[in-house]
Amino acid sequence: MPRSPSIVPQQADHDTYLVLNDFGRLGRAWCETDEEGTDRKTLIRRLLDDQYSHPVRIVAFNTAEGWSRDVTKDIADELRRRMVEYDEVPRSVQEFVEGTVRH
Known part of the structure; x- marks a missing residue:
């Protein structure tokens, strides 16, 4: 049986971030990157470049340090602080930040 390629990053000694995006009727999926x-x-x-239509979790x-965690609120807080630097912020980011405040 052929082996699937490893999902562990080649340079595993860094933090890796993944986005769960809501695609509406199509459901939710972890975005490929x-x-x-x-x-x-x-x-x-x-x-901030609006590359995710509706991010819901990050x-x-x-793997080198052996940890994983939900950083959704951390990223939303950072985005909230940085939003003042931009004239326009994508609606997807505004909704993401507002959504994390409610939860």
């Missing part, structure tokens, strides 16, 4: 796009800085930039993990 290239390995270089899984760091926190790139995640924040992609959120998880981070580090």
Whole structure:
């Protein structure tokens, strides 16, 4: 039986961030991303560039350190602080930030 490729990042000694996106009638799915796009800085930039239609949860993990956790509120807090720097913030980000306040 052929082996599936490992989902563990090649350079496993860094934090990896993944986004769960709500696609409406199609359901929710973890968004596919290239390995270089899984760091926190790139995640924040992609959120602010409106690359996710409806992010609902963000998880981070580090296989070298052996941990994983839900960082949804942490990312929403960072986005909330950074929103003042932008003239326009994508609706998806506004809804994400507002949604985390309610939960």
